[in-house]
Amino acid sequence: MQLTLANIRNVVEDLGPTNVEIELVINGLALRAFQDDSSHVPLLDDLKGKGVTFKACRRSLKKCDLDESKLLSHFKFVSSGVSELIKKQNEGWAYIHP
């Protein structure tokens, strides 16, 4: 996850924050890494400041028995992470698998 976040920062730096719009969609067990006590907070703060959006899959949260309130405030919620990836590509967004 650290590598994925670093890659996102690199892309934002490379293209310039005003030239690229990035959403990180997270589903599955990976969501556990973004609870209140997450060590990723500084990097998430930095990326959010640069316009990156974070989305969490509600179905995965349910499956992980994680309450939305436990997740870092950086996250918005989507009903399904994979559906979100499909919708975004249909809107013309590029897709990168970490």
Next chain:
Amino acid sequence: MQLTLANIRNVVEDLGPTNVEIELVINGLALRAFQDDSSHVPLLDDLKGKGVTFKACRRSLKKCDLDESKLLSHFKFVSSGVSELIKKQNEGWAYIHP
């Protein structure tokens, strides 16, 4: 593979079977999981009933020394799995890497 199939079922449920068309393209050693005695049959049955299509890479079957007749009847065959992924994206399909 179980996770991939479950993810597909989730997307179909989330968007509704009449609102999304899904193809699962399988190549490489993963095809071994879909022989006659596969434990995935109930889930494949369910997904097929919801309109999901399953495609197997003929090149991979050859490389795995697997005969087409050994594969579950749920599968159609394409000459190359990766070529199929390229063609579909060129037709406007979204791509999800499991």
Next chain:
Amino acid sequence: MQLTLANIRNVVEDLGPTNVEIELVINGLALRAFQDDSSHVPLLDDLKGKGVTFKACRRSLKKCDLDESKLLSHFKFVSSGVSELIKKQNEGWAYIHP
């Protein structure tokens, strides 16, 4: 990496070298596999002859402390591998994650 290169060769064979244009974008530690003494040279030679392009991420090289001059001559350089993947998709290229 051997599998990825073999998959590319399969696609070129399947679709025909004049019908498909393929770029392999490499970032991260994977670049280490393409230094001067790489065992992948014969396959890279073959693929280059069939029109495949190889691109290396400069940011990753820096991070791996690898000098561009150490990389096989098959490679061109891009400032960021992930940015390249985004740009290409925006130009209509399909994306395959190995």
